[in-house]
Amino acid sequence: MLSAMLTVGPWELEHDDLAGAFDRLHGTVGITGLSLRVATAPQLQLVAHAYEHQTFRTRGGLFYHADPDRYSSTRCKPIMSAWLKRKDPLERIGEACTQSGLSLRAVVSASLTGRIAAKHPDMACKNCFGDVSSESVCLANPDVRAYLAALVADVSARPAVTALVMADLQIAWSEAHDHDLRAGPALGAVERDMLAMCFCESCQQQAGSLGVDMEAARDTAKRLTTVSLQRGAPCDQPLDAVLADQAPLTLLREWRTQTLTKLVDELVSACSGELILLRRAHHDRALDDFAAFADRAAAVITSVEEIETIRGAMCPSARRNEVQLPGWLTCAPHNAELVRGLSQAVESGFNGIDIDGYGLVGDSGLAAIRQAIRYARRSAND
Numbered sequence: 001m002l003s004a005m006l007t008v009g010p011w012e013l014e015h016d017d018l019a020g021a022f023d024r025l026h027g028t029v030g031i032t033g034l035s036l037r038v039a040t041a042p043q044l045q046l047v048a049h050a051y052e053h054q055t056f057r058t059r060g061g062l063f064y065h066a067d068p069d070r071y072s073s074t075r076c077k078p079i080m081s082a083w084l085k086r087k088d089p090l091e092r093i094g095e096a097c098t099q100s101g102l103s104l105r106a107v108v109s110a111s112l113t114g115r116i117a118a119k120h121p122d123m124a125c126k127n128c129f130g131d132v133s134s135e136s137v138c139l140a141n142p143d144v145r146a147y148l149a150a151l152v153a154d155v156s157a158r159p160a161v162t163a164l165v166m167a168d169l170q171i172a173w174s175e176a177h178d179h180d181l182r183a184g185p186a187l188g189a190v191e192r193d194m195l196a197m198c199f200c201e202s203c204q205q206q207a208g209s210l211g212v213d214m215e216a217a218r219d220t221a222k223r224l225t226t227v228s229l230q231r232g233a234p235c236d237q238p239l240d241a242v243l244a245d246q247a248p249l250t251l252l253r254e255w256r257t258q259t260l261t262k263l264v265d266e267l268v269s270a271c272s273g274e275l276i277l278l279r280r281a282h283h284d285r286a287l288d289d290f291a292a293f294a295d296r297a298a299a300v301i302t303s304v305e306e307i308e309t310i311r312g313a314m315c316p317s318a319r320r321n322e323v324q325l326p327g328w329l330t331c332a333p334h335n336a337e338l339v340r341g342l343s344q345a346v347e348s349g350f351n352g353i354d355i356d357g358y359g360l361v362g363d364s365g366l367a368a369i370r371q372a373i374r375y376a377r378r379s380a381n382d
Contacts (some may be wrong), residue, residue, distance in 0.1 A: 002380050003322070004373045007035040007107065010049055010063045010089035011056050012359035013273040018093065022100035029366050030322060030373040033103030035165055035354060036084045038064050038090055039224040040081075041112040041135070047359040056359075058083055060114015062151075064090035070154045071362055076137075077148035079115045094160025096237065105276070106155045107165040110148055111136045112174060126200040128221035128313040136174035139203040140259050148263070156272040163274035166267065170202070170289075171256050172196040187225075188234025191244055194221040197252065205256045217248035261293040274298035278324070279315060294318040301354060307341040311348045327357020330365030338368055342376035351380075 004046070006025065013021070024033040042060040058081055066078035067086045092108070097104040116123040116177045118134045123141045125133040137144045168174075175181055176196035187195070197217070204214045224242065228234050236241060243250050262275045268275050279290050294300045299320035302313045307325075314321045323345040329338040342353050353376060355369055 001032070002223045003103075004030055004032050004376075005035050005105065005322075005354040006033075006358050006369075007037070007327075007356040008190075008358035009037045009040070009045075009053060009056075010093060011058070011083060011226060013089070013093060014205075014314055018096035019099060022096050022102055024366075026100050028103050029368075029370045030365070030377075031102065032317050033104040033105065033376030034093070034097060034358075035108070036090065036093060037104045038062065039108040039113045041109050042114045045359055049172065055200070058114070060109075060112075062113070064067055064088055064158075066151075066157070067154050070150040071147060074141045074143045074146035074150065076116065076120060078151070081114075082348065090158060090161075093305050094158060095303070096159050096268055100134060100246055101354055103162050104142075104160045104164045105160070105165050106161050107167060108148075108155065108276070109149060109168045110166055111170055111172070113152045114136075118262060120233075122201070124197040124200065125171065125173045125195050127176070127195055128197060128199055128200075128218045128225070130158045131173070131175075132200075132323045133175060134170060134172050135178075136168075136170075137189050137197055138202055139169070139171050139263055140198070140199045140206055140256075145263060145266065147364050149266050151273070152267050152275070153270040159275060163276055164271050165276045165278050166297075167278040167280075169277060171259065183229070184227045188228065190235040190237070190239050191225050193239055194225045197249075198256075206259070212255055213248040214252070217252045218245075220246050220249055237349070248278065257292045260289055261296070262358065264296045266291045268296055274299060274317075276322075277318075278303060289314055291317050299352070301352070303356065304341075307337050307344065310341055310344045310350075314349060320352070321350050322354060324354040324356050327355055327360035327365070329347055329363045330355065330368045332364065335364075335368040335371075337370050339375050342372045343379045346380040347375050 039062050040060050043058050044097045045056045061079045061081040063081050071077055117137050121132050123137045123144050125136045171194050173324055176192045199218050206212045275297050277297045278301045280303045294317040295313050300315040300318035301322040301324050303324040304310055304313050
């Protein structure tokens with residue numbers, strides 16, 4: 001059966017009658033499960049169906065009550081969202097999902113969970129200019145890796161959770177891809193890749209010990225970025241062509257892929273249920289890394305922004321492929337795009353669909369999702 005998931009933040013369900021809302025999602029709309037954000041980056045959101053506050057803002061963190069005993073082997077400790085107070089939404093939502101016949105996945109940000117990088121700058125990514133990220137931790141750091149394995153074990157052990165979705169699985173100075181970074185047209189795809197490369201102490205020590213000339217790699221990344229900034233125009237060559245004559249950078253990228261591959265193996269071992277990887281097709285070129293370790297996870301979800309890119313978005317090495325579309329497609333006049341997009345997804349071989357953003361979806365949006373799921377299932381002969 002074609003799975004039809006809806007990604008949701010626990011704050012979007014705070015005032016809902018969960019039993020009624022979930023029965024409607026399952027029985028009327030056709031949703032088969034929820035993907036619940038439990039470890040998130042900072043969020044600022046207008047909620048379509050809030051009862052008290054239309055705007056939700058958080059610095060991010062964990063949206064469930066973590067078991068502190070699981071994190072004894074790492075200096076990186078859980079940081080709870082201030083929104084939690086005394087309640088544990090994961091438990092409440094899990095019970096309601098079970099009663100309504102919905103499956104439940106937990107969504108975790110590997111490198112961007114809020115406030116960790118700011119609290120632990122020694123665990124954060126660092127770009128070629130020595131700037132420390134306030135957003136992204138480095139997944140090569142031993143404390144970060146131990147923390148993430150503990151988090152996966154902690155969340156996946158919860159009774160209603162059947163799978164864990166790992167997002168932001170990257171070693172990158174994430175500000176390089178931030179839309180708020182003011183750099184003008186000189187910062188193109190190549191320059192952002194150079195700026196995103198991490199040169200923190202963990203990367204330098206581990207990659208350097210395996211023969212990567214980290215000083216040469218850093219100098220090259222700095223040069224390629226500053227040349228474009230001074231020229232006022234981005235590099236006009238594709239990244240592969242640029243790296244062809246840059247052995248240190250090529251070796252650094254290969255080491256990064258190997259490091260993430262080992263991390264996926266560690267997380268699969270720590271996970272009680274299925275481990276699923278979320279791949280953001282619009283994000284950055286580091287997505288090429290997924291081909292090396294996608295088959296280690298139970299499935300890959302590819303997040304697609306443009307309908308036209310669906311047919312080529314499948315991850316060929318994944319055991320199972322699903323596609324995620326943004327919640328704004330449920331709003332008029334995009335409803336027809338959503339119907340067309342989900343039909344294209346199943347025709348292209350995807351066996352699961354996901355709508356990202358329950359809080360963005362009003363009543364008309366739920367009607368559009370219902371129609372889109374029906375057409376998609378017809379396309380799949382489901």
